[in-house]
Amino acid sequence: MSYDYIEFGETEKEFTSKIEEISGQNIFSCYQCGKCSAGCAFSNLMEKTINHTIQLVQLGKKEKVLQSNTHWVCASCLTCTVRCPREIDVAAVMEAIREYTLRYEPETIERLDLPEELLKKIPNIALVGSFRKKSEL
Amino acid sequence: MRIGVYVCECGKNISATVDTEKVAEYAKSLPNVASSRVYKYMCADPGQEIIKKDIEELKLDKVIVAACSPRMHEPTFRAVIEDKGLNPYTLEIVNIREQVSWVHDDKKKGTKKAKSLVKSSVMRSALMEPLDRKRVGVTHKALVIGAGIAGIQAALDIAGSGYQVTLVEKSSSIGGKMAQLDKTFPTLDCSACILSPKMVEVGRNPNITLIANAEVEQVDGYVGNFKVKIKKRPRYVIEDKCTMCDDCVPVCPVIVHDEYNENLSPRKAIYIAFPQAIPASYIIDPDDCLGIDPLICSKCKDVCGPEAIDFDMKPEIIEDEFGAIVVATGFETYPIENLGEYGAGNIPDVITGLEFERLISPGGPSTGDLRRPSDGKLIKNVVFIHCAGSRDPAKHLPYCSKICCMYSTKQALMFKNEVRDGTAVNFYIDIRTGGKDYEEFYQRAAEEAKVVYIRGKVSELIQDGAEILVKGVNTLTAETVELHADVVVLATGIIPSQGTKDIASVLRLSLGINGFIKEAHPKLKPVETSITGVFVAGCATGPKDIPETVSQAGRAAVRACNIIAQDEIEVEATIAHVDEILCRGCGICVGTCPYSAITLIDTKRFGNIYKVASVNEALCKGCGSCAAACLNSAINQFGFEDKQILAMIQALGEE
Numbered sequence: 001m002s003y004d005y006i007e008f009g010e011t012e013k014e015f016t017s018k019i020e021e022i023s024g025q026n027i028f029s030c031y032q033c034g035k036c037s038a039g040c041a042f043s044n045l046m047e048k049t050i051n052h053t054i055q056l057v058q059l060g061k062k063e064k065v066l067q068s069n070t071h072w073v074c075a076s077c078l079t080c081t082v083r084c085p086r087e088i089d090v091a092a093v094m095e096a097i098r099e100y101t102l103r104y105e106p107e108t109i110e111r112l113d114l115p116e117e118l119l120k121k122i123p124n125i126a127l128v129g130s131f132r133k134k135s136e137l
Numbered sequence: 138m139r140i141g142v143y144v145c146e147c148g149k150n151i152s153a154t155v156d157t158e159k160v161a162e163y164a165k166s167l168p169n170v171a172s173s174r175v176y177k178y179m180c181a182d183p184g185q186e187i188i189k190k191d192i193e194e195l196k197l198d199k200v201i202v203a204a205c206s207p208r209m210h211e212p213t214f215r216a217v218i219e220d221k222g223l224n225p226y227t228l229e230i231v232n233i234r235e236q237v238s239w240v241h242d243d244k245k246k247g248t249k250k251a252k253s254l255v256k257s258s259v260m261r262s263a264l265m266e267p268l269d270r271k272r273v274g275v276t277h278k279a280l281v282i283g284a285g286i287a288g289i290q291a292a293l294d295i296a297g298s299g300y301q302v303t304l305v306e307k308s309s310s311i312g313g314k315m316a317q318l319d320k321t322f323p324t325l326d327c328s329a330c331i332l333s334p335k336m337v338e339v340g341r342n343p344n345i346t347l348i349a350n351a352e353v354e355q356v357d358g359y360v361g362n363f364k365v366k367i368k369k370r371p372r373y374v375i376e377d378k379c380t381m382c383d384d385c386v387p388v389c390p391v392i393v394h395d396e397y398n399e400n401l402s403p404r405k406a407i408y409i410a411f412p413q414a415i416p417a418s419y420i421i422d423p424d425d426c427l428g429i430d431p432l433i434c435s436k437c438k439d440v441c442g443p444e445a446i447d448f449d450m451k452p453e454i455i456e457d458e459f460g461a462i463v464v465a466t467g468f469e470t471y472p473i474e475n476l477g478e479y480g481a482g483n484i485p486d487v488i489t490g491l492e493f494e495r496l497i498s499p500g501g502p503s504t505g506d507l508r509r510p511s512d513g514k515l516i517k518n519v520v521f522i523h524c525a526g527s528r529d530p531a532k533h534l535p536y537c538s539k540i541c542c543m544y545s546t547k548q549a550l551m552f553k554n555e556v557r558d559g560t561a562v563n564f565y566i567d568i569r570t571g572g573k574d575y576e577e578f579y580q581r582a583a584e585e586a587k588v589v590y591i592r593g594k595v596s597e598l599i600q601d602g603a604e605i606l607v608k609g610v611n612t613l614t615a616e617t618v619e620l621h622a623d624v625v626v627l628a629t630g631i632i633p634s635q636g637t638k639d640i641a642s643v644l645r646l647s648l649g650i651n652g653f654i655k656e657a658h659p660k661l662k663p664v665e666t667s668i669t670g671v672f673v674a675g676c677a678t679g680p681k682d683i684p685e686t687v688s689q690a691g692r693a694a695v696r697a698c699n700i701i702a703q704d705e706i707e708v709e710a711t712i713a714h715v716d717e718i719l720c721r722g723c724g725i726c727v728g729t730c731p732y733s734a735i736t737l738i739d740t741k742r743f744g745n746i747y748k749v750a751s752v753n754e755a756l757c758k759g760c761g762s763c764a765a766a767c768l769n770s771a772i773n774q775f776g777f778e779d780k781q782i783l784a785m786i787q788a789l790g791e792e
Binding site for chain 2: 002003004005006007008026028029031032051052055056058059086
């Protein structure tokens with residue numbers, strides 16, 4: 001049996017407080033009722049339920065949060081936000097996780113990595129946009 | 138003889154499984170029955186009117202009500218027939234609800250059983266005789282046993298009503314467990330600040346006689362007239378002379394564990410439990426003092442300016458009479474030694490909630506500095522384990538101890554307020570915050586202090602170097618988890634105190650399955666006990682928080698005043714009586730009687746002296762044990778005479 005080690009070191013605290021800062025929400029308000037997951041139209045497509053993700057944010061588990069597709073599947077329909085009994089803007093928390101990924105672990109696109117076939121299909125504007133956002137240049 | 142039979146439908150409670158019309162119809166065919174009727178709610182006013190009207194018009198002399206248990210409405214219907222001039226003890230209740238409709242599904246069989254029961258009661262009713270209501274005098278004084286917050290409140294409320302009350306406390310000071318707390322939830326009021334005014338009032342109130350360092354040894358008598366023997370242990374310090382100058386403490390050579398600080402700090406053999414203690418006097422612990430027989434050391438006596446120390450003090454037996462008793466003997470916490478997976482008390486930094494309370498208290502062993510017991514290191518990481526013993530019917534306590542969610546939350550919040558950069562993690566099964574402002578308090582701990590809550594139990598605690606390795610589970614993420622902590626606080630459950638068990642045996646009170654004192658009714662008689670005139674308040678009946686304890690103590694006080702305010706009260710009329718001709722003085726009844734109501738007395742017969750049983754009418758509760766045990770059928774019980782019972786059995790046998 002392997003145990004997941006819980007620790008509240010600098011890395012964990014930094015992650016939790018950054019998500020709180022970006023979203024403007026008090027993550028510790030969540031008392032894990034699960035209503036956000038229960039009402040989410042895309043729960044079935046998420047690798048971790050929303051409340052699971054929030055619990056991991058409370059514990060500062062950055063790796064686990066970012067590995068999961070949960071925040072990317074979120075469509076920001078705001079159902080969770082409207083229904084949360086603790087008045088947490090859950091969709092804002094999901095958005096904050098997305099933002100965090102972009103700010104701190106940006107994915108880069110290399111022109112040479114793109115297949116020729118794809119380049120022919122992609123609209124010009126999409127290419128320009130993605131290079132602006134995701135290139136190191 | 139004209140008997141009226143009244144069958145109640147109790148809405149659908151009875152009529153769903155008993156054909157009440159058929160039962161009433163059948164009753165008409167029985168001997169002596171002059172009237173038989175059905176009504177939807179016999180206990181309601183129109184139902185009572187039906188009976189009253191029949192008594193008047195049909196000249197009934199006996200009434201039978203087939204309805205719910207006599208425990209519910211016997212007094213109601215007794216009053217109804219008494220109103221119309223019949224003797225209340227000639228009323229007969231047939232329980233066709235609890236004993237028929239609620240326990241059977243088959244309407245046919247239910248109806249048949251109801252008919253048989255009604256028949257047997259008709260047979261008994263014909264033989265019932267009027268009984269006299271008996272009255273006894275009342276001592277206008279109450280006794281409160283135990284002076285924690287429950288006992289203090291009960292004593293203050295009784296005294297506030299203008300009655301004399303004696304408050305007996307086992308330990309050297311009143312205050313109980315609440316005096317050990319640093320702060321109270323959900324307001325974080327300082328515990329001593331809200332408790333000590335009440336303690337001072339106890340010491341000051343002319344209606345309250347406080348006997349500390351004492352125990353109730355024996356209780357005889359009955360409601361209105363309890364004869365009580367209280368043993369007061371010697372204090373070896375004369376209360377009135379002690380000026381609390383503290384000169385005696387530095388010279389005392391004996392150092393022992395301080396119980397008030399949960400044994401986390403030392404004290405001397407002469408000490409005061411805590412600064413606000415009432416009675417405000419030092420005390421000598423006779424087990425450890427070197428001055429009490431034989432006199433080896435008398436340093437404290439030598440330095441005592443007011444000459445308050447008396448090594449020759451002897452135990453005192455105080456005998457007194459009381460009209461009512463309030464038991465407020467409180468709780469203890471579940472022994473940490475029983476929790477093997479949490480170190481069974483062998484890991485010094487695994488402590489109980491009460492120990493943590495002392496650690497964080499400015500009056501505690503580390504003057505509030507939050508240093509851990511093992512090496513005095515400042516505490517940075519705390520893990521709280523909820524349900525330590527509670528909600529574990531397989532090995533520990535089957536019940537929820539009610540206050541642990543809140544006290545762990547309080548302690549985590551207090552810790553975070555003290556140690557801003559520390560972490561407090563709570564492992565819980567459920568968070569139960571059923572109290573006014575409790576949920577908000579829990580929310581505040583999470584939101585403001587960022588106390589972490591992990592749903593799941595801890596399976597094991599292991600000493601890992603200077604820290605404690607906590608192995609548990611997070612059931613929300615479905616992962617087993619581990620972490621290190623400086624200190625682990627076990628939210629140990631609530632168990633009945635030794636004092637509660639002791640007083641229950643002295644008073645012969647019924648205990649529930651978990652050892653707490655059983656209430657006369659869990660909902661409607663929450664402070665009454667199996668003994669009339671004995672009431673109970675606080676954690677002696679089960680886990681309770683402070684607000685609930687205080688309100689319960691208030692009710693217990695009112696119920697005690699209900700009795701001691703009377704000049705005389707009514708006692709049981711259906712008591713045992715002895716046929717002296719049949720009694721052969723064997724004494725079996727004497728040993729059988731649970732209320733010590735029977736004694737053997739000398740009686741003169743044919744010029745010789747014989748021993749015969751005699752029943753103290755005030756002590757007899759009418760339980761019937763003696764009547765059943767008597768080998769010669771010499772004892773009968775008014776209202777339950779052998780001939781009446783045999784008539785019932787015969788009627789049932791005829792079916």
